[in-house]
Amino acid sequence: MKKILSLVLLLIIMMSIAGTVNAAFTCNVSMQMEKTEFKKGDEFTVDINISNIQSERGVISLGATLEYDKDSLTLVKMEGQNGWETPAVGSSYNENNGKIAITRSGLGKNDETIFKITFKVKEETKKNLLITLRNISLADGTSPLSVKQVYKNITIQEGTDNPVPNPTPDDNDNQLPVIPDTNNTNNDIAPDEKLPQTGVSNTLVGVGLATTIAIAGGCFIKLHNLNKK
Secondary structure, X not given: OHHHHHHHHHHHHXXXXXXXXOOOOEEEEEEEOOOOEXXXXXXXXXXXXXXXXXXXXXXXXXXXXXEOOOOOEEEEEXXXXXXXXXXXXXXXXXXXXXXXXXXXXXXXXOOEEEEEEEXXXXXXXXXXXXXXXXXXXXXXXOOOEEEEEEEEEEEEOOOEOOOOOOOOOOOOOOEEEOEEOOOOOOOOOOOOOOOOOOOOOHHHHHHHHHHHHHHHHHHHHHHHHOOOO
């Protein structure tokens, strides 16, 4: 508890120092697959990608919840890519509730795959399945940004018939823009929209400060949110 409180206080202090800087941070998150139809026993990989990053610093951390049909699919492994941490059971991935909290080895601005997920289709499986990454939160060291979910529908040949899972109408099957995590009712911010900057310069704030904030926030996420049942 003391460690959590210390991290919270550190995060609050450092965010207050950097709070005078307003910078645009938007991007797209997508879930990509080579195909979406498989047979029993097949293994397949899902890529979680980020693109069109609009950030002066670059992305440093990600939090999300992975959801899939555990009666039909086995999660074989997850692998971090391009300097991203691999979601590991017991530290950065909670297999009971699907929560993921990972960081990057350094700030990144390029389009890239964050991590890969490999699944295997079970012999007893439904025909229509849905893989979802929900409650996605990304940070660039200024403020968190979030998106509701990205998902993929897949079909299993000779699987047991079941209704096609239907995500909510607002969701997109490929990629969604990340938007500020605020209480503002107008949440739509275009990827190329620029917000004015005021207060101290970026030189005074520095990438080091942004990275420290992000790491502190990432540690807090892992210690507090990851273990929520």
